[in-house]
Amino acid sequence: xxxxxxxxxxxxxxxxxxxxxxxxxxxxxxxxxxxxxxxxxxxxxxxxxxxxxxxxxxxxxxxxxxxxxxxxxxxxxxxxxxxxxxxxxxxxxxxxxxxxxxxxxxxxxxxxxxxxxxxxxxxxxxxxxxxxxxxxxxxxxxxxxxxxxxxxxxxxxxxxxxxxxxxxxxxxxxxxxxxxxxxxxxxxxxxxxxxxxxxxxxxxxxxxxxxxxxxxxxxxxxxxxxxxxxxxxxxxxxxxxxxxxxxxxxxxxxxxxxxxxxxxxxxxxxxxxxxxxxxxxxxxxxxxxxxxxxxxxxxxxxxxxxxxxxxxxxxxxxxxxxxxxxxxxxxxxxxxxxxxxxxxxxxxxxxxxxxxxxxxxxxxxxxxxxxxxxxxxxxxxxxxxxxxxxxxxx
Amino acid sequence: xxxxxxxxxxxxxxxxxxxxxxxxxxxxxxxxxxxxxxxxxxxxxxxxxxxxxxxxxxxxxxxxxxxxxxxxxxxxxxxxxxxxxxxxxxxxxxxxxxxxxxxxxxxxxxxxxxxxxxxxxxxxxxxxxxxxxxxxxxxxxxxxxxxxxxxxxxxxxxxxxxxxxxxxxxxxxxxxxxxxxxxxxxxxxxxxxxxxxxxxxxxxxxxxxxxxxxxxxxxxxxxxxxxxxxxxxxxxxxxxxxxxxxxxxxxxxxxxxxxxxxxxxxxxxxxxxxxxxxxxxxxxxxxxxxxxxxxxxxxxxxxxxxxxxxxxxxx
Numbered sequence: 001x002x003x004x005x006x007x008x009x010x011x012x013x014x015x016x017x018x019x020x021x022x023x024x025x026x027x028x029x030x031x032x033x034x035x036x037x038x039x040x041x042x043x044x045x046x047x048x049x050x051x052x053x054x055x056x057x058x059x060x061x062x063x064x065x066x067x068x069x070x071x072x073x074x075x076x077x078x079x080x081x082x083x084x085x086x087x088x089x090x091x092x093x094x095x096x097x098x099x100x101x102x103x104x105x106x107x108x109x110x111x112x113x114x115x116x117x118x119x120x121x122x123x124x125x126x127x128x129x130x131x132x133x134x135x136x137x138x139x140x141x142x143x144x145x146x147x148x149x150x151x152x153x154x155x156x157x158x159x160x161x162x163x164x165x166x167x168x169x170x171x172x173x174x175x176x177x178x179x180x181x182x183x184x185x186x187x188x189x190x191x192x193x194x195x196x197x198x199x200x201x202x203x204x205x206x207x208x209x210x211x212x213x214x215x216x217x218x219x220x221x222x223x224x225x226x227x228x229x230x231x232x233x234x235x236x237x238x239x240x241x242x243x244x245x246x247x248x249x250x251x252x253x254x255x256x257x258x259x260x261x262x263x264x265x266x267x268x269x270x271x272x273x274x275x276x277x278x279x280x281x282x283x284x285x286x287x288x289x290x291x292x293x294x295x296x297x298x299x300x301x302x303x304x305x306x307x308x309x310x311x312x313x314x315x316x317x318x319x320x321x322x323x324x325x326x327x328x329x330x331x332x333x334x335x336x337x338x339x340x341x342x343x344x345x346x347x348x349x350x351x352x353x354x355x356x357x358x359x360x361x362x363x364x365x366x367x368x369x370x371x372x373x374x375x376x377x378x379x380x381x382x383x384x385x386x387x388x389x390x391x392x393x394x
Numbered sequence: 395x396x397x398x399x400x401x402x403x404x405x406x407x408x409x410x411x412x413x414x415x416x417x418x419x420x421x422x423x424x425x426x427x428x429x430x431x432x433x434x435x436x437x438x439x440x441x442x443x444x445x446x447x448x449x450x451x452x453x454x455x456x457x458x459x460x461x462x463x464x465x466x467x468x469x470x471x472x473x474x475x476x477x478x479x480x481x482x483x484x485x486x487x488x489x490x491x492x493x494x495x496x497x498x499x500x501x502x503x504x505x506x507x508x509x510x511x512x513x514x515x516x517x518x519x520x521x522x523x524x525x526x527x528x529x530x531x532x533x534x535x536x537x538x539x540x541x542x543x544x545x546x547x548x549x550x551x552x553x554x555x556x557x558x559x560x561x562x563x564x565x566x567x568x569x570x571x572x573x574x575x576x577x578x579x580x581x582x583x584x585x586x587x588x589x590x591x592x593x594x595x596x597x598x599x600x601x602x603x604x605x606x607x608x609x610x611x612x613x614x615x616x617x618x619x620x621x622x623x624x625x626x627x628x629x630x631x632x633x634x635x636x637x638x639x640x641x642x643x644x645x646x647x648x649x650x651x652x653x654x655x656x657x658x659x660x661x662x663x664x665x666x667x668x669x670x671x672x673x674x675x676x677x678x679x680x681x682x683x684x685x686x687x688x689x690x691x692x693x694x695x696x697x698x699x700x701x702x703x704x705x706x707x708x709x
Binding site for chain 2 (some may be wrong): 055138
């Protein structure tokens with residue numbers, strides 16, 4: 001269903017040119033706009049358990065990524081997120097089958113696993129036993145929901161430039177921002193290293209499959225990834241990242257205390273909101289106080305860091321439109337307007353076809369409009385260079 | 395009351411974990427549990443199931459099932475159906491419905507709880523037992539699929555919230571109001587196929603409790619009508635006749651409670667109605683058209699994206 005074409009970079013017209021319609025110049029969208037869009041879609045996904053809506057979300061994600069991803073290394077990672085999503089669904093189904101949940105005469109019996117008797121003091125968990133179609137389907141839809149949320153995050157990673165996303169972090173989080181960026185770029189870098197080493201072995205007519213080939217791949221890949229990380233760290237260090245700045249010890253301590261208190265407030269607030277029996281004061285008030293403290297801490301810490309922008313990321317109408325259509329779809333799904341909330345979470349007990357509620361489906365398709373609303377990405381930087389060389393340059 | 399904090403929380407957790415019934419290995423057919431008219435349950439045989447719909451203005455339904463059985467089977471036979479949660483499977487009872495009540499509508503409704511995640515401790519079906527002769531409720535330490543009711547015991551499901559200390563959310567009915575009072579099976583025409591087994595004598599060390607003080611003669615004669623109100627408490631003051639709880643008339647009659655129960659019962663005493671075994675509520679499997687439409691839509695979106703991307707690259 002989600003079709004990602006192979007990443008063979010074809011030579012294209014040189015220089016930035018208007019897209020097919022001749023209206024918009026290619027440029028990269030603000031990374032925060034993509035992150036807002038993806039997180040809003042993930043929020044919308046968390047609301048529903050309907051497999052039809054979830055498949056629609058996957059289709060929309062595939063559409064937007066195919067339309068608007070760049071040729072950068074991180075833009076080729078989506079298929080690995082899809083593998084991860086498949087693994088999540090498979091694990092969920094296997095666990096539901098092994099830790100059987102019983103079967104009733106109403107259910108459709110599929111197969112029976114050998115039953116392992118457990119002692120009385122461990123009676124809460126049963127291993128093995130009969131497995132019904134309903135149990136597996138409910139596990140699969142539940143896993144699909146988590147898989148969709150994973151794919152939303154994967155889409156954000158694919159579409160947004162992680163290195164430019166770092167710049168919007170508050171100044172106080174500079175050191176943290178470096179760590180986040182390094183960790184975000186490690187997975188794409190590993191993938192790229194694997195592909196490069198694999199290609200090199202093939203060119204040398206080396207063995208490309210089997211255990212021995214694996215050893216031949218792993219060592220250079222690890223070495224390569226480590227070297228690249230060190231190079232990135234050195235590059236950042238030379239540009240002034242990770243320095244203590246001109247802050248006094250007192251202001252650093254104040255910042256730390258404010259942040260710590262704020263985080264405690266946020267945690268208590270989240271707990272209070274999730275636990276219905278918690279005191280009222282632990283809910284929104286604690287959350288609000290924690291938020292205010294965090295913002296104050298960030299402001300205080302940000303005062304000592306001064307930054308200048310060489311190439312500012314503009315926030316224009318396209319950014320508003322992309323972020324807006326994502327948020328709007330989440331709002332529509334949570335509004336319960338114009339549809340029956342039960343259709344969002346159809347039950348498989350008893351078995352029945354899920355319905356496709358009109359408003360949520362339209363909301364998800366609306367999020368897919370980001371594929372048109374965002375400006376087309378810039379073509380590869382040096383189209384004259386052969387594809388393999390271009391990959392290494394990006 | 396013996397409800398302790400640790401086991402109570404544990405019981406909720408075990409119910410939330412995947413539970414199964416070992417007795418079914420390899421078959422879909424249930425092993426012996428069968429619904430029975432209420433008259434077939436006695437003080438020493440059969441298990442009484444009671445479900446309190448008073449949260450939605452309904453009565454307390456009680457019905458009878460043969461033993462051996464599990465709490466889950468009792469709740470899924472004779473017109474009763476349950477729904478689990480998407481997260482925990484069918485073992486966590488999230489909705490309960492009876493085909494003789496509101497056309498089999500299950501409560502809480504999807505608007506009240508979507509039954510995707512584990513329901514909150516403030517609004518869920520809590521599970522209580524009363525063994526034969528016992529007049530206090532015990533919070534179930536096992537999930538519905540693991541608990542095996544003793545012959546002559548009462549299982550009660552009430553909706554609401556409980557706290558860890560066990561002081562809130564206790565049932566307002568007493569086991570005595572729900573328990574089968576007759577010593578011999580009555581009514582119901584021909585006995586169920588497995589009835590001989592259910593009426594097997596108890597092991598010698600099982601205390602069935604004292605004989606019922608006031609066995610209602612009605613139970614010997616009354617036919618198992620689907621809803622025969624058993625007056626237990628002064629719900630309204632329509633006809634405050636001082637007769638004790640032994641009327642054989644199948645119409646609702648209101649009498650003062652004969653039970654020596656706690657004052658909480660008198661405060662808001664629910665109506666107890668017998669639920670006869672009924673056919674399952676009709677279920678519509680729905681149409682496959684939306685699924686096909688979604689598939690077509692997904693293909694369309696995918697094809698459009700691939701075409702657009704290819705065109706952009708070749709330009």
